[in-house]
Amino acid sequence: MAIKNKILIVDDNPIDHMITKYILKHNFAIEDIMVIESAAAALAHLESNQNNLAELPELIILDLDMPHLNGFDFMERYSNFSDKLKNTCKVVVLTGSDVTADLQKIKANIFQSTDVHDLCNLCLTFLKLI
Secondary structure: OOOOOEEEEEOOOHHHHHHHHHHHHHHHOOOEEEEEOOHHHHHHHHHHOOOOHHHOOOEEEEOOOOOOOOHHHHHHHHOOOOHHHHHHOEEEEOOOOOOHHHHHHHHHOOOOOOOHHHHHHHHHHHOOOO
16 A cells, blocks of 8 residues: 555644644655544544545544543544554544643553654654655
């Protein structure tokens, strides 16, 4: 399968969109970046394209702290998608939260915590750019 380098940012904060898009474009030469500002809309996008893998992102950068459905709610519903979709779309949680309860929930859900340098290397490795 050809690498599409398609990334979906799920975050309600426009400043975070701008920063994340800038980093992806200027450090990783990623041009196909879609921003969806709510977890519900992102789930609807995935559901409507689940049989059209070419339209799905390879990487979803997910914020935890969003109104209505948060990142944890997104992950819970995302886990119900087909293995085919989940194997196509990998999720990276990117959050500024340092709330102890959030960190414990992340660890309990087998999310991996990392620093920015490790995240960049993970993205590069995942997208096969190195």
